[in-house]
Amino acid sequence: MDFELDEIELMVQRTARQFAEKDLVHRADQADDNKDFCRESIELLRRNGYLGMIIPEEYGGEGMTGFHYVIAKEQIARACLSTGAIFGAHNLAIYCIKLMGTEAQKQRYLPLLASGERIGAFALTEANTGSDVASIAASAVRTDGHYEINAAKQFITNGGVASLVVVFAKTDRAAGHRGISAFIVDKHEHGFTVAKEENKMGIRGTSTGQLVFENCRVPVENRLGQEGDGFKLSMMVLDRARPSVGAQALGVAQAAFEAAVRYSQERVVFGKPLSEQQATRFALADMATQIDAARLLVYRAAKLASAGKGRFSKESAMAKLFSSEVAHWVVDRALQIHGGYGYMKEYTIERLYRDQRILEIYEGTSEIQRLVISGSLLK
Ligand code: COS
Numbered sequence: 001m002d003f004e005l006d007e008i009e010l011m012v013q014r015t016a017r018q019f020a021e022k023d024l025v026h027r028a029d030q031a032d033d034n035k036d037f038c039r040e041s042i043e044l045l046r047r048n049g050y051l052g053m054i055i056p057e058e059y060g061g062e063g064m065t066g067f068h069y070v071i072a073k074e075q076i077a078r079a080c081l082s083t084g085a086i087f088g089a090h091n092l093a094i095y096c097i098k099l100m101g102t103e104a105q106k107q108r109y110l111p112l113l114a115s116g117e118r119i120g121a122f123a124l125t126e127a128n129t130g131s132d133v134a135s136i137a138a139s140a141v142r143t144d145g146h147y148e149i150n151a152a153k154q155f156i157t158n159g160g161v162a163s164l165v166v167v168f169a170k171t172d173r174a175a176g177h178r179g180i181s182a183f184i185v186d187k188h189e190h191g192f193t194v195a196k197e198e199n200k201m202g203i204r205g206t207s208t209g210q211l212v213f214e215n216c217r218v219p220v221e222n223r224l225g226q227e228g229d230g231f232k233l234s235m236m237v238l239d240r241a242r243p244s245v246g247a248q249a250l251g252v253a254q255a256a257f258e259a260a261v262r263y264s265q266e267r268v269v270f271g272k273p274l275s276e277q278q279a280t281r282f283a284l285a286d287m288a289t290q291i292d293a294a295r296l297l298v299y300r301a302a303k304l305a306s307a308g309k310g311r312f313s314k315e316s317a318m319a320k321l322f323s324s325e326v327a328h329w330v331v332d333r334a335l336q337i338h339g340g341y342g343y344m345k346e347y348t349i350e351r352l353y354r355d356q357r358i359l360e361i362y363e364g365t366s367e368i369q370r371l372v373i374s375g376s377l378l379k
Helices: 007-028 037-047 064-079 081-100 103-115 173-179 230-266 279-308 311-344 348-360 366-376
Strands: 120-123 139-143 145-156 163-168 180-186 193-197 208-219
Touching: 007 037, 007 064, 007 081, 007 120, 037 366, 064 193, 064 230, 064 366, 081 103, 081 120, 081 145, 081 163, 081 180, 081 230, 081 348, 103 163, 120 145, 139 163, 145 163, 145 180, 163 230, 173 180, 180 208, 180 230, 193 348, 230 279, 230 311, 230 348, 311 348, 311 366
Parallel strands: 120 163
Antiparallel strands: 139 145, 145 208, 163 180, 193 208
């Protein structure tokens, strides 16, 4: 597979990098203690046309592919992982509608998501289940042309700011994973409450909410696909989203690597810069090699996701697993090169160390990725 970027891909990369360097990088260090950060990030993404990036032009979007999305996300995350995560959660809802939405649902909701009149989120996880999707407790009971949804969804990225949430709930409790259905819930029309916003270790510029749906009445027309299609939809969306978490990992790893290079050239020990010491040079060489290897896996998975043919769960899981673990390792090495300064809040590496840790957890833990990969190998 060829990974040389074509002219349009290079343009997407250049434009995203300029946007990230001009508008995001200087804000990223304020993400930790700024309550308005998330809304400001959304506004920046909106103004620069990113909210509708993967929405077809006929529905008000930019008509770009999943591969373009990954290229842009890498640059955004290199400047600010919180903004990358906000961008990602919005697109989870978009992917749901693109994959299983009817023409009417696409016409109604995609333009609202493209313009930023609605901000998306993906509500699958619950307090008692994240990895084991089939055992969600949320219920959706059909009555006179509506479903009544009762659910408490946990750790929902964009939770506090989202106005269009794709909610997964059981329509048939006896049918296991085949009893799960997905619904478009519009906060303005159907209502739900944000019971809690989490206080997190990293990506503190994002809003992570607990969403409560209490007797929430949603018209039958808002169901995505058929009753029972929800589990499959969630898996299909995660297959497409995991390479984009990989892109977040690439961005963070790249930022940490660049910080380590800069610091090692400035810091003098034993009479010469750190960058002249063999131990540092070997560490930098290993970091760059790992990042490149991760990039190849992420780009391969993103190209497969863009082509959209067949199943690419294994490649997608490999990309997320490897790149998130590389990000962890690279940021750790970069912090070590910074020595005591790396542990201090004045240095960006301290935030990157906290920020990157989520990458091995959300959108499927590393353990889940290993299950998906081994399941595919042993089939
Ligand atoms: N695409 C399409 N269909 C898929 C699929 C995919 N990627 N993965 C599974 N399916 C289908 C299977 O074909 C099977 O279909 P049938 O009902 O026709 O038999 C069905 O879904 C069940 O598949 P499987 O038996 O593999 O499911 P498991 O219950 O074993 O669960 C894991 C699989 C654990 C991999 C899944 O639950 C998972 O990915 N969990 C992690 C969820 C996650 O990432 N949560 C994070 C929060 S979301 S931000």
